Amino acid sequence: GAVVSQHPSWVICKSGTSVKIECRSLDFQATTMFWYRQFPKQSLMLMATSNEGSKATYEQGVEKDKFLINHASLTLSTLTVTSAHPEDSSFYICSARDRSGRGADTQYFGPGTRLTVL
Amino acid sequence: GDSVTQMEGPVTLSEEAFLTINCTYTATGYPSLFWYVQYPGEGLQLLLKATKADDKGSNKGFEATYRKETTSFHLEKGSVQVSDSAVYFCALSNAGGTSYGKLTFGQGTILTVHP
Numbered sequence: 649g650a651v652v653s654q655h656p657s658w659v660i661c662k663s664g665t666s667v668k669i670e671c672r673s674l675d676f677q678a679t680t681m682f683w684y685r686q687f688p689k690q691s692l693m694l695m696a697t698s699n700e701g702s703k704a705t706y707e708q709g710v711e712k713d714k715f716l717i718n719h720a721s722l723t724l725s726t727l728t729v730t731s732a733h734p735e736d737s738s739f740y741i742c743s744a745r746d747r748s749g750r751g752a753d754t755q756y757f758g759p760g761t762r763l764t765v766l
Numbered sequence: 767g768d769s770v771t772q773m774e775g776p777v778t779l780s781e782e783a784f785l786t787i788n789c790t791y792t793a794t795g796y797p798s799l800f801w802y803v804q805y806p807g808e809g810l811q812l813l814l815k816a817t818k819a820d821d822k823g824s825n826k827g828f829e830a831t832y833r834k835e836t837t838s839f840h841l842e843k844g845s846v847q848v849s850d851s852a853v854y855f856c857a858l859s860n861a862g863g864t865s866y867g868k869l870t871f872g873q874g875t876i877l878t879v880h881p
Contacts, residue, residue, distance in 0.1 A: 652809075682868070691855065691871040692810075741809060743869075754800075755869060759809035 651675055652744050654758035661732055662766055669727045669761045671742030677722035678744035682755060683715075686739040698725045722747065732765045739763075768793040772856050772872035779846055779879050787841040787875045789830075789856035797858040799823075799832050799839040800869070804853040813841075813854070846879045853877070 651674040661667050671681055679700050684692040696706045696717050704717035714736075716728040725744075729736055739762050743755035773788040791799065801813040801823070814823030819834035828843045839856060856872040 654809075689874075689876075691873045692869075694868060694870075697868065743810075754812055754815065756812075757802075757810040 650746065650756045652742065652756045652758040654740075654742055654761050656761060657759065658762040658764075660764045660766065663733050664731055666728055666730045667732055667763060669729075669740055669742075669763075671725045671727070671744070671758050673723045673744040673746075673756070676744075676746045676748065676756075678725075679722065679747040680745045681719060681725040682743045682745075683717060683725075683727050684741045684743070686741055686760070688739075692741060695727075729763065732763070734765045737763055737765045768797065768858060768860055768870045770856050770858055770870055770872035772854075772875050774873075774875070776876035776878060779877070781848055781879055781881050782845045783879075785841070785843040785846045785850075785877070787854055787856075787877070789839045789841065789872060791837050791839065791856075791858050793837075793858055793860050793870075795860055797860040799830070800857045800859065801828070801830055801839070801841050802855040802857060802871075804855065804874075806852070810855065846877075848879045848881055851877055851879045 653672045655670045681698045683695045686692045695710045696704045698704045698717045698719040700719045706712045719725040741760040743757045769792045771790050798817045800815045802810040803813045804810050814825040816823040816832035822831045830839050830841045853874045855874045857869045
């Protein structure tokens with residue numbers, strides 16, 4: 649149980665285009681999902697916290713107009729990188745927290761999406 | 767704010783060697799502490815956790831004890847295997863205020879185990 653999927657697993661796009669990444673909790677409902685960014689050989693940096701049915705909360709320094717987050721249901725959150733540029737190339741990881749209280753203090757992570765902007 | 771500091775890697779060991787990866791933290795209140803593991807090409811997996819002082823988390827032969835007096839949560843394993851080669855992240859979650867549920871990660875330690 650407690651599986652989180654991400655789609656796509658990797659994507660290559662041209663500079664100036666937008667890319668959407670999906671994060672799904674497959675066997676549980678998640679009122680809260682988190683989006684992280686991981687640079688090579690570095691730690692995960694929290695970008696934003698996504699709550700179902702409400703606006704996402706962005707961490708300081710993260711452009712909310714560039715990284716659009718939509719948490720439309722209890723099992724799906726999306727991250728859209730708008731007008732992507734090469735510096736946006738990174739590994740994007742989502743996680744989800746189970747609303748049922750099972751592992752309430754624990755997040756379950758997706759496998760990540762590798763974004764490369766040419 | 768909250769922060770986590772891990773020992774710098776990479777760490778290279780021979781099979782059956784003893785492993786220690788140091789982790790110290792700075793946080794207000796009473797955070798929960800975690801170790802996550804990331805195998806090559808995969809997402810993070812929870813390895814173990816401890817939610818209060820003196821708790822010991824354990825899983826797959828790995829152990830870590832929540833030491834509030836030294837603000838530490840060092841990861842240990844008595845005999846590593848080649849399959850333990852991965853990146854290990856120490857993290858904390860602080861339930862206080864607006865920080866609820868957020869994980870703060872250390873920088874990660876790359877472990878390579880040779881046969």
